[in-house]
Every structure is written in C-alpha cells, then in structure tokens.
Amino acid sequence: MHLNVTRLFLFLLPVVLLGLSSCGREEPAVAPVIVPIPGEVKMNEIYSRGTPGNLDWIELYNTGETTLDISGYLIYDAGGQGGTKPKKAIPAGTVIAPKSYFVVTTDTNTSAAVLDGFGLSSGGEQAWLENATGAVIDAVTFPAMDVTQTYGRYPDGDTTWALLNTITKGTANKQ
Numbered sequence: 001m002h003l004n005v006t007r008l009f010l011f012l013l014p015v016v017l018l019g020l021s022s023c024g025r026e027e028p029a030v031a032p033v034i035v036p037i038p039g040e041v042k043m044n045e046i047y048s049r050g051t052p053g054n055l056d057w058i059e060l061y062n063t064g065e066t067t068l069d070i071s072g073y074l075i076y077d078a079g080g081q082g083g084t085k086p087k088k089a090i091p092a093g094t095v096i097a098p099k100s101y102f103v104v105t106t107d108t109n110t111s112a113a114v115l116d117g118f119g120l121s122s123g124g125e126q127a128w129l130e131n132a133t134g135a136v137i138d139a140v141t142f143p144a145m146d147v148t149q150t151y152g153r154y155p156d157g158d159t160t161w162a163l164l165n166t167i168t169k170g171t172a173n174k175q
Contacts, residue, residue, distance in 0.1 A: 045152035
C-alpha cells in the first residue's frame, strides 16, 4: 500500500509543479473592448512620419450634432496599452464642435533629447482612443505610409480607412 501512495505522489508531483510554474508567466495582452458610442469622437486621420517641426499627429473628429467635451480622453499605442509608455491625455477644457476636428500632436516636447514618450511608428501599428471614463471608443491599425501620405477615414467619420495622398490635418479628408 505504501508503494502505491509513493507512486501516486511521484506521478502527481510533476503535474502540480507544472501547474504552479505556469501561474507566474506573463499572459499576452488582450486588446481592450471597443464600445462605440453614437455621437462620440473618432480618430479620423493619422500621420506617423513626423520630423522635427512636423511631429506625428492624430486627428479626432466629432461625428455628432452637439459639441463634445473631450477633457481627459486618452490616446495611445501598444506601449501605452502595455504600460511601457505613457498614454497621451487630452487637456482639460478641450471641446470639439459638431462635425469638427481636434488634432493631437503625439510628441509635443520640442527637445529632441527629451520626448513625451508617445509617438507613432512609421512602420505602422495600432492606436486606441479612450473616453474620460476609461472606455475604449475607437481603435485603428494603421500601415506604414510615405511622408506625403496619411491614413484616414474617407469620408470623415466613416468606417472605411485608406492611405490618403493629400494631407488634410484639421480639415476634411481627401483622397
């Protein structure tokens, strides 16, 4: 009987140890759930080929019929989602009129040696927009683009995204 208990213990020990060792590993990041809110602001155009004096930016667009207060909204990329880079906060008192635009410059520090820590990859990546309550209200995966292109919704606020050959920062998108 003692031999059977020992065999059972030796059989179960590796299984238990394997189970316990897998508890400490990092799980892959799960993309946040997007909860579209009618009349909310959306990311509308992205420029990721910034240079000193012409930094990366994301244009936001108010699709609704009323002015929206976007104070405290957050915009970020994979680093912001994973906690390795900061999320860019929209300043208090920021509003967007109906069918209007607000441009977020992603790295606003003018010193090349000291950056805000949030910029867009020129090779393409994903970006997210959270409202002030922390709900993800928009997300987009954008491709690499040329310095003369942006990635935007056409027409403004639509579900269709495309590489645009006319940069329209803060104005209606054109193909």
